[in-house]
Structures are given as structure tokens and as C-alpha cells.
Amino acid sequence: MGLNRSWVESANSPDADFPLNNLPCGVFSTGAEEPRCGMAIGDFVLDVSGLEAAGHLALDGGPLLDVPFWNEVMAAGPEVWASLRAQVTALLAEGAERVAEPYLHRRNEVELHLPFLVSEYTDFYAGRHHAFNVGTMFRGPENALPPNWLHIPIGYNGRASSVVVSGTDVRRPWGQVKGPDDQAPRFAPSARFDIELEMGAVVGLPSDHGQPVTVEEADAMIFGYVLLNDWSARDIQAWEYQPLGPFQSKATATTISPWIVTRAALEPFRTATPAREKPLLAYLQEPRPLLYDIALEVGLTPEGGQETIISRTNYAEMYYSAAQQLAHHTVSGCAMNTGDLLGSGTISGPAKESCGSLLELSWGGKEPFEIAGGRRSFIEDGDRLTLRGHARGDGYRIGFGACSGKVIPALADPYRRD
Amino acid sequence: MGLNRSWVESANSPDADFPLNNLPCGVFSTGAEEPRCGMAIGDFVLDVSGLEAAGHLALDGGPLLDVPFWNEVMAAGPEVWASLRAQVTALLAEGAERVAEPYLHRRNEVELHLPFLVSEYTDFYAGRHHAFNVGTMFRGPENALPPNWLHIPIGYNGRASSVVVSGTDVRRPWGQVKGPDDQAPRFAPSARFDIELEMGAVVGLPSDHGQPVTVEEADAMIFGYVLLNDWSARDIQAWEYQPLGPFQSKATATTISPWIVTRAALEPFRTATPAREKPLLAYLQEPRPLLYDIALEVGLTPEGGQETIISRTNYAEMYYSAAQQLAHHTVSGCAMNTGDLLGSGTISGPAKESCGSLLELSWGGKEPFEIAGGRRSFIEDGDRLTLRGHARGDGYRIGFGACSGKVIPALADPYRRD
Numbered sequence: 001m002g003l004n005r006s007w008v009e010s011a012n013s014p015d016a017d018f019p020l021n022n023l024p025c026g027v028f029s030t031g032a033e034e035p036r037c038g039m040a041i042g043d044f045v046l047d048v049s050g051l052e053a054a055g056h057l058a059l060d061g062g063p064l065l066d067v068p069f070w071n072e073v074m075a076a077g078p079e080v081w082a083s084l085r086a087q088v089t090a091l092l093a094e095g096a097e098r099v100a101e102p103y104l105h106r107r108n109e110v111e112l113h114l115p116f117l118v119s120e121y122t123d124f125y126a127g128r129h130h131a132f133n134v135g136t137m138f139r140g141p142e143n144a145l146p147p148n149w150l151h152i153p154i155g156y157n158g159r160a161s162s163v164v165v166s167g168t169d170v171r172r173p174w175g176q177v178k179g180p181d182d183q184a185p186r187f188a189p190s191a192r193f194d195i196e197l198e199m200g201a202v203v204g205l206p207s208d209h210g211q212p213v214t215v216e217e218a219d220a221m222i223f224g225y226v227l228l229n230d231w232s233a234r235d236i237q238a239w240e241y242q243p244l245g246p247f248q249s250k251a252t253a254t255t256i257s258p259w260i261v262t263r264a265a266l267e268p269f270r271t272a273t274p275a276r277e278k279p280l281l282a283y284l285q286e287p288r289p290l291l292y293d294i295a296l297e298v299g300l301t302p303e304g305g306q307e308t309i310i311s312r313t314n315y316a317e318m319y320y321s322a323a324q325q326l327a328h329h330t331v332s333g334c335a336m337n338t339g340d341l342l343g344s345g346t347i348s349g350p351a352k353e354s355c356g357s358l359l360e361l362s363w364g365g366k367e368p369f370e371i372a373g374g375r376r377s378f379i380e381d382g383d384r385l386t387l388r389g390h391a392r393g394d395g396y397r398i399g400f401g402a403c404s405g406k407v408i409p410a411l412a413d414p415y416r417r418d
Numbered sequence: 419m420g421l422n423r424s425w426v427e428s429a430n431s432p433d434a435d436f437p438l439n440n441l442p443c444g445v446f447s448t449g450a451e452e453p454r455c456g457m458a459i460g461d462f463v464l465d466v467s468g469l470e471a472a473g474h475l476a477l478d479g480g481p482l483l484d485v486p487f488w489n490e491v492m493a494a495g496p497e498v499w500a501s502l503r504a505q506v507t508a509l510l511a512e513g514a515e516r517v518a519e520p521y522l523h524r525r526n527e528v529e530l531h532l533p534f535l536v537s538e539y540t541d542f543y544a545g546r547h548h549a550f551n552v553g554t555m556f557r558g559p560e561n562a563l564p565p566n567w568l569h570i571p572i573g574y575n576g577r578a579s580s581v582v583v584s585g586t587d588v589r590r591p592w593g594q595v596k597g598p599d600d601q602a603p604r605f606a607p608s609a610r611f612d613i614e615l616e617m618g619a620v621v622g623l624p625s626d627h628g629q630p631v632t633v634e635e636a637d638a639m640i641f642g643y644v645l646l647n648d649w650s651a652r653d654i655q656a657w658e659y660q661p662l663g664p665f666q667s668k669a670t671a672t673t674i675s676p677w678i679v680t681r682a683a684l685e686p687f688r689t690a691t692p693a694r695e696k697p698l699l700a701y702l703q704e705p706r707p708l709l710y711d712i713a714l715e716v717g718l719t720p721e722g723g724q725e726t727i728i729s730r731t732n733y734a735e736m737y738y739s740a741a742q743q744l745a746h747h748t749v750s751g752c753a754m755n756t757g758d759l760l761g762s763g764t765i766s767g768p769a770k771e772s773c774g775s776l777l778e779l780s781w782g783g784k785e786p787f788e789i790a791g792g793r794r795s796f797i798e799d800g801d802r803l804t805l806r807g808h809a810r811g812d813g814y815r816i817g818f819g820a821c822s823g824k825v826i827p828a829l830a831d832p833y834r835r836d
Contacts, residue, residue, distance in 0.1 A: 119579075120538065120577065120578055120579060125661075125662055146660050146661055148594075148596075148603070148657055148658060148660070151594060151596075151602070151603050152594055152603075152657075152658055154658070154661075154662055154665075155662070155665055156574065156575070156662040156663050156665055157574070157575035157576060157577055157665070158575055159538065159575055159752055160538055161537075161538065161627070161752060161753040161754065161755055162627075162751075162752055162753070164627075171628050171751060173749075173750035173751050174630065174749060174750065175749055175750050176566075176569060176570055176699065176749075178566075178569075184569070184696070185566070185569050185570075185699065186699075187699045187700070187701060190750075209579070209580075209582075209671075210589045210829075211832070212592065212832045212833065214833055233750065236750065239566055239570075240566060240570055240572070241661070241662075241663075242564050242566070243543075243564055243572075243659070243663070244543055244572055244573070244574040244659075244663040244664065245574050245659075245661070245662040245663025245664075246662065246663075247572075247573055247574055247575070248746070248747070248749055248750040248752065249750065251747075251750050251751070251752035252750045252751045252752070253627075253751070278602070281594065281603065281604075281605045282605070283605060283832075283833065328666070329666070329669075331591075331592060331593055331594075331666055331832075332591035332592065332593050332608075332651065332654065332666040332667065332669050332670045333580075333589060333591050333669070333670045333671070334577055334579060334580055334666065334669035334670070335579040335580070336579065337579055411628075414629070414630045414701075414749075415630065415632055415701065
């Protein structure tokens with residue numbers, strides 16, 4: 001399948017992130033107007049809320065787009081998802097009557113908002129290379145992988161209230177830190193603030209409390225995917241995470257890209273998870289390839305400086321797919337809801353320059369890496385970190401748009417009220 | 419301060435859980451009617467939604483009680499909380515005109531629902547004796563407490579979708595389990611299903627993203643408290659919890675009592691946290707006693723059998739108060755929202771018969787304990803576990819109502835669809 005051509009000419013470039021094949025879902029506003037639902041097409045955002053209100057789009061159970069989030073569409077299920085995609089494709093296809101033209105806004109003139117209400121947020125740890133790298137730093141290469149890692153898509157619950165949209169500044173956090181030789185912890189701004197390059201799966205359809213779902217059922221529940229940066233304060237994490245896992249080290253912010261790329265748009269890019277090193281229990285086995293081939297990169301731009309691409313990797317490096325993670329998430333009866341967000345875990349490739357965190361790129365700070373005009377071990381104030389990703393088709397690509405955030409200095413005194 | 423006498427006679431008994439001093443907040447329904455907000459008084463529930471609709475209650479920014487949850491009142495802040503309490507106290511006080519009488523429903527004739535929409539759920543690990551006991555079982559008494567435990571109120575994010583109201587059956591979960599001598603994990607129903615006796619703090623006022631709050635500010639954000647049973651599958655937990663903490667072992671269900679006992683009702687029962695074994699960092703120090711003296715007990719009733727009280731303890735055993743936990747929760751900039759629920763951690767006293775989990779009561783299953791007509795190490799199918807609690811005043815008490823759940827057998831095949 002090649003490019004679906006559109007009368008929106010900028011959507012037909014082979015390097016456009018948002019061709020007609022994509023049609024990702026976001027929330028945008030223009031000037032003083034209220035945020036509303038849009039889909040990206042070429043250099044534009046299509047106001048689908050407006051199209052529905054004007055009767056150019058009709059969805060079963062609608063109106064579903066009269067709210068500034070996609071949760072109502074997500075909850076409406078796969079027939080509505082397919083119907084919306086078909087209707088918008090028809091409106092924008094080359095040769096179609098241009099009734100949608102008044103509903104196009106230049107993307108560089110709109111403000112983008114969180115595309116959905118995040119119900120709950122779960123973060124996984126499913127990158128084989130990342131787990132091995134971090135485990136090696138902490139425990140040596142012989143004991144790098146925890147014994148459960150090849151059997152369980154290890155995950156922990158994160159904090160939904162920390163999720164922000166690309167473009168939001170991220171303030172360096174304070175917290176408890178303690179060096180290995182310190183007698184007691186200190187209260188200080190994090191000195192080892194980091195990123196985690198991840199994909200986020202967005203749950204559309206809910207599951208019932210008490211009822212586990214299969215991997216195939218889990219895949220069908222997923223509405224789409226975003227890029228996700230799970231900002232991490234490594235020094236706070238090292239001191240707090242035993243025995244119950246990361247907590248405040250991961251609660252400062254989690255940035256997602258503004259567009260939910262739907263499962264339908266990604267379908268041509270399915271790929272199998274890597275070969276199993278140990279057999280999985282039946283409930284976790286994949287009936288078919290459920291991972292995706294998505295090229296990813298991370299850019300670091302110092303304040304006033306130029307960007308260096310510090311990592312290039314691929315979502316296909318993950319040992320577990322989002323469908324496997326979601327199936328595991330329900331195994332003990334946990335109910336999943338529309339708007340739940342599942343972080344994949346840090347996506348690192350086998351090579352050093354394919355690592356998805358500065359912790360790995362600088363090997364725990366011991367081997368600072370070069371950037372244009374400087375070196376880095378961890379993030380410095382003013383640095384902008386930008387994730388990008390796309391799947392490459394025949395003559396087109398499915399892009400995610402940037403997932404970007406600038407780190408601003410810690411509060412001078414976090415408890416002072418002016 | 420003694421009993422506030424009411425014209426609802428059953429509220430004046432010294433052993434009534436719900437005297438006029440209490441006025442806890444719940445959601446109830448009668449017959450086929452829609453759930454609505456109520457407050458418990460003696461043997462009755464007062465329909466405060468109905469009273470507000472009829473103009474007998476007036477709240478700033480109201481109506482706030484025209485929804486089947488307390489979140490709108492909780493978000494409205496302390497002046498509204500105080501005003502509601504004062505107005506209902508006046509309506510029910512001895513000698514008052516009985517305009518509220520038509521709004522009373524017998525408690526044993528109503529159905530109770532979750533009293534609030536749970537935004538996010540966090541569980542802590544703040545019981546000194548519980549942490550020591552569990553640590554001793556896993557690591558020996560010399561290394562029982564993790565090194566961070568006396569410095570940080572250790573917590574992890576739980577799953578809000580797992581929270582259910584007292585009376586909801588709890589189905590024994592399936593999951594991955596692996597004995598120490600097993601070569602590989604098995605998929606099986608949990609054989610070591612357990613309770614955790616906790617208090618839950620309910621966040622009323624939100625905090626801003628990026629802005630930590632002090633312990634005093636945190637206390638003022640808390641609307642009230644519930645009893646909380648964090649059901650735990652110990653065998654699943656033991657295999658999954660390293661390195662990122664408990665996940666599916668804690669996601670089957672978390673049961674809360676149906677009444678939110680307000681901070682105002684509990685104010686006379688403040689008590690200080692125990693003496694610090696190591697000094698706390700300034701941001702965690704308590705400016706005044708912020709814990710509560712609340713007597714707690716756990717009953718176990720086998721199917722068709724009689725109840726045995728298997729534990730008696732007190733909330734005052736906690737090393738950290740909910741205000742300290744909530745302050746820590748915000749330290750890295752995490753935003754807290756109306757409806758967030760914070761579990762205290764398992765509340766165990768120093769003696770064996772004051773332990774808040776079967777894991778401790780049976781010392782990891784090695785020392786089964788006696789109940790009427792049998793013995794237990796962990797929960798058996800058909801067992802009902804009931805938490806109860808109250809603070810004792812002069813001639814009255816502030817009760818929480820039961821927090822109860824019966825464990826029903828695991829699904830025969832969790833993936834069969836009939």
C-alpha cells in the first residue's frame with residue numbers, strides 16, 4: 001500500500017509526517033477560542049469538531065467531538081474509529097469536493113493540548129537492552145536482568161497527573177538524594193535529571209474488573225500510540241526505589257507527543273517481537289506480530305545552541321509489545337479504562353548511540369558524551385530534549401510529531417510563597 | 419467536648435458509630451432510585467442531596483450534592499466543608515425542628531456505593547512494625563528496615579480502577595507464581611491471598627503541578643479518612659516485585675469503607691507520630707500532632723461460620739501521618755487532585771495479635787493461627803474479612819462503619835468466554 005494522495009498538497013510529500021494515511025488525533029486551539037478536536041494533515045490541522053458540528057461528519061452515538069479530548073471517540077469502539085477514518089479520508093482525498101477546506105488551520109499557527117484525558121498511567125520496563133544496561137551498571141553483567149524479566153513484562157503504576165503535552169517546560173525537581181558514602185540523605189535539586197525514550201499506548205476500550213483479557217483482545221483495545229518521555233531523576237530514584245519501586249523520581253513530568261497515531265495508521269508496520277530467550281506462559285504469547293517498526297531519535301538542544309541527535313533506535317527493539325503489556329496488566333483482574341496510558345519502557349538498541357536515556361549514553365555519568373559545543377552526562381538547565389519518530393512506508397511515512405520539553409531551573413526554595 | 423445530642427435517638431448511644439459529632443459522607447440508593455449523597459446519623463442515612471434540592475441546605479457555589487459522589491464538595495474547600503457540617507448539625511440537633519425527618523432512610527435498607535470518584539490511588543508502607551516484620555521475614559532482623567525507611571514515607575502508585583466499596587465480593591486472582599526451587603514460573607490462582615489493614619486519606623483540595631506543599635498545607639488538603647483493605651496476593655508479589663515494586667499482586671481489589679469520616683470529626687483525636695529514630699529532613703517534619711488515635715480491628719468469618727477477631731491495633735502505630743505522606747507525594751512537583759486516595763500502609767502493632775496482615779499473623783504461613791472452628795495461614799475461599807475502626811470520645815465514638823469483602827473462588831479458566 002502506498003501513499004493515499006490528498007488535495008492538501010503538503011500531505012503528499014514523502015517526508016511529511018502527516019499524509020492522508022496517518023490522520024492522527026489531537027486537540028488544538030486558535031487564538032482565544034476553546035480547544036477542540038483536530039486531525040493533522042500535511043501542514044494543517046483539520047477541525048473535526050467543527051466538521052461534526054456542521055454535519056460533514058456523522059458518528060454513531062454522536063456528537064462525540066464536541067469536547068476538547070478524544071476519550072468519547074476512544075470509548076465508542078472500533079466501528080466508530082473506522083467510520084471516522086473512512087469519512088475523513090473521503091473528505092481529504094485527491095479529487096474530493098473541498099467542503100473541508102474552511103476547517104483547515106495552519107499547524108504552526110495553532111496551540112496543541114493534551115489529546116486525551118489520562119485516566120491512569122502505567123510505565124513498563126520492557127526494553128531488553130535498557131534493562132541489561134541499567135542492570136549491568138547496578139549489579140554487573142552476570143546479574144543484569146532480574147530473574148523475572150524474561151517471564152513478565154515488568155511494570156509499575158505511574159502518576160497520571162504528571163502527564164503533560166509536548167512543549168510544556170519541565171522544572172528540575174527537588175528531592176531526597178544520598179550518595180553511597182553519605183551518612184544521611186540531603187534535600188536538593190536533582191543533579192542527575194534524565195529522559196526515557198518510550199512509546200505510549202493509549203487504551204480506547206475498557207475491560208471489566210475481574211476479567212483478564214488475552215493478548216489479542218488487548219491489542220483490539222488500543223486506540224493508538226504517542227511518543228512518551230518519562231523524565232527521571234536518577235539520584236532521587238536510586239535512593240527511593242527500594243523496596244517498592246520508583247515514586248517521586250518519576251512524578252515530575254511525563255511528556256507525550258500531541259498526536260495520537262491510530263492503530264489503523266500503524267497496521268502496515270507490524271513486526272514481531274524478538275525471539276524469546278525463555279518461553280512465555282501461554283497468556284502472554286503473541287498470536288501474530290503485534291509490535292511496530294518505528295524509527296526513533298532523540299535530540300538535545302542546549303539553551304541558545306544547536307541540536308545534536310544523541311540517539312537513534314527503533315520501537316522494534318522492545319522485548320514485549322503493548323498488547324502483551326496490556327494483557328498482563330489485567331491478569332489479576334485489574335480493570336482498564338478508556339484513557340489509560342501505557343509507557344513501553346525505555347527503548348534502547350544494542351549500540352551505545354542507540355540508547356534511550358542519558359544514564360546509558362553517559363554510562364551512569366562516567367563517560368560524558370559529546371554534543372555540539374559541549375558534553376553531557378545528564379540534563380543541564382535550559383536543555384531541550386526532543387523525541388521524534390516515524391514509520392516508513394512506500395513513498396510516505398507515518399510521523400508522530402515532536403515530543404519536546406525544555407528543562408528549566410529548580411525553584412530556589414520550593415516552599416517559599418510569594 | 420462530649421456528645422452532640424441529636425433528635426435522632428439512635429445517634430446518642432455511646433457505642434453508636436455515627437453520632438451527631440461524626441456526620442460522615444457516603445453515597446446511597448434505595449430500591450430502583452439513582453445513587454445520591456447521604457450522611458450517616460445513628461441508624462439512618464440522611465439524604466443531603468434531597469435536602470439541598472429542597473432548599474434546606476445551601477452551599478456556596480452549589481448545587482454541589484446533585485451528583486452521586488462527594489468530589490464537588492471536596493473540591494469546594496474548607497469553608498464549604500465547615501458550612502455543610504454546621505448546617506447539618508443544626509438540622510439534626512436535639513430540639514431542632516424536624517424538617518430533615520422525611521430525608522432519613524434506615525441504614526439497613528439502603529445500598530451503599532463508592533463515596534467518591536477515585537482520581538488516583540497511592541499506597542504507602544509507613545507502619546514501623548509491619549515494615550520490620552516483613553523485612554525480618556525476607557532479610558533477617560538485622561536488615562529488616564530498608565536504609566531509606568526512616569527518612570522517606572515509602573510509597574508506590576496503585577491502581578485507582580481497583581478500588582471498590584465495602585460489600586463487594588473479591589475474586590481470587592490468577593497470576594505468575596514461582597517457588598524458590600521452581601525452574602520457571604507457573605500460571606495459577608494465588609494461594610497466598612491476604613489483606614492489608616490500612617487507613618485511607620482522601621484528598622479534597624488539589625495542589626499545583628510543579629509546586630511542593632508543606633506538611634501543614636498537606637493536612638489542610640485532606641477532606642477525610644476511610645478504612646482501607648489493600649488485598650494482596652503474596653505469592654504473585656514475591657515473584658513480580660523486584661525491581662520496580664508491586665503491580666498485579668495489588669491490582670485485584672482495594673476495598674474502602676463506605677463513609678468518609680471528615681477531618682473535622684476526627685480533630686479531637688489527634689496524636690503525635692512516634693518518636694523519630696532518625697531526624698527527618700525539614701520538609702517532612704510535623705509542626706504539631708497530625709496522626710489520629712483510632713482503634714482498629716480485623717474480623718475473619720469463614721463461609722457459614724462465626725467471626726474471629728484476628729487483630730486489634732491502632733492507627734497511632736504509624737511512623738508517618740497522612741499529611742507527611744501527602745507532602746512527600748508533592749516534593750518533586752507531582753500535582754495532587756481532588757479524589758486522590760492515599761493508603762497509609764499496613765497498620766501493625768508491636769504484638770503478634772496486633773498485626774494487620776495474615777502474612778504477619780501466620781509469619782509467612784509458617785505459624786498458622788487459630789480461628790473459631792479452624793486455622794488459617796492465608797485467606798480461604800468463602801472467607802469474609804472485615805475491618806472496623808473508631809475513635810473514642812467522652813461518651814461517644816466516631817466510627818467508620820465496616821470495610822468488608824468476601825473472597826470468592828478464582829475463575830476456573832480466566833480466558834474462557836461463555
